[in-house]
Amino acid sequence: MPGLYFHIPFCKQACHYCDFHFSTNLSRISDLVDAIVKELLLQKEYLADKKINSIYFGGGTPSILEQQHLDKIFEQIHNLYKLDTSCEITLEANPDDLTKTKVAALIKSGINRLSIGIQSFDDPVLKFLNRAHNAEMALSALDNVRNAGFKNISLDLIYAIPGQDHDAVKKNIEMAMRFTPEHLSAYSLTIEPKTVFGNWSLKDKLTPVDEAINAEQFEIISSHLIGYGYEHYEISNYCKPEYYSKHNSSYWKQEPYLGIGPSAHSYNKESRQFNISNNASYLKSIAQNKVPYQRETLTRENMINEFVFTTLRTIWGCDLNKLQDEYQFNLHDHRKKYLEELMANELVTLNNQVLRLTQKGKLLADQISLDLML
Ligand code: SF4
DSSP, rough: OOEEEEEOOSSSSSSTTOOOOOBGGGGGGGHHHHHHHHHHHHHTTSSSSOOEEEEEEEEEEEGGOOOOHHHHHHHHHHHEEEEEEEEEEEEEGGGGOOOOHHHOOOOOOOOOEEEEEEEOOOOOHHHHTOOOOOHHHHHHHHHHHHHTTOOOOEEEEEEETTEEEEEEEHHHHHHHTTTTTTTTEEEEEEEEETTTHHHHHHHHSSOOHHHHHHHHHHHHHHHHHHHTOOEEEEEEEETTTTOOOOHHHHTTTTOOEESSSTTOEESOOOOOOEOOOHHHHHHHHHHTTTOEEEEEOOOOOHHHHHHHHHHBBTTOOOOOOHHHHHHOOHHHHTHHHHHHHHTTTTTTETTTTEEEOHHHHTTTTTHHHHHHOO
């Protein structure tokens, strides 16, 4: 079943590591919400199936929105689509926004899942990352969310931060476990160009964490969370049984989705669309009833590569029979020798024609996928 994604391109301040599209000029939030409502109408033909089972507000910082903004967007969603009874409606939130009042408003709006950008419970680390919150705000936000009755929350944590040792990583996990989140995403810090960290790295003011330490911290997180009863269902994602993120899973399972807002992407199995990553240009174009996007028609080769890249990262693995049935492509014949090497090195397993990464293989997921691609 298809999904809707909304990109809310505003943040109170720029985190030093972030290369997502956002603006810290908050003066046009209401204009942008109106444009999003209009874009929904302009794109109403994009999804053939009008029943939706996942809505995701990402960004940027969607928790910056007021209830009236969310109400406007939901009114248009209900005008145009039917929501599945178990529709997952997620909003990414930063701890500094999650006051008791805001949390109550989010529940009232119909949000049933929060993805909270905790990143760390350590004040010096939060300062180093230039996050807008501190550890106390994170703890208070989590109390507010649980006390208000949110039964499905996901926490984001970052590891492999320069200067952060293994004990600090363990401590973050222990702190997160106090709130027994249904879902947890742990991302290793990547130094992106055109960010403050990218700039520091160019000037040798910041040295990325060594790969071996990165791998050790990945292991620490994985083993701790598995010990706490979480399923490691994708390289960076863990959940309590059955709490897979529908939004993320739909990407990995090639379900169609419509992305609304500046820099949002859409996918309908045949093509991908990329909305312009500029708030002013987006607003101007929508005012002229034109959605500012570029479209890329997917070739068979693109589809095979995407299938391999996305499915291999998950516990469901890359189903070689499905690859054969849907794209008439026999990966086993195509890369027989390489696959045998991977299996001999215990980096992948192949059972019932499903290729899966081992724990050791997960650390090399990107390289293995690239090597398998056409
Ligand atoms: S709050 Fe999120 S989107 Fe905004 S700058 Fe920080 S990491 Fe990026």
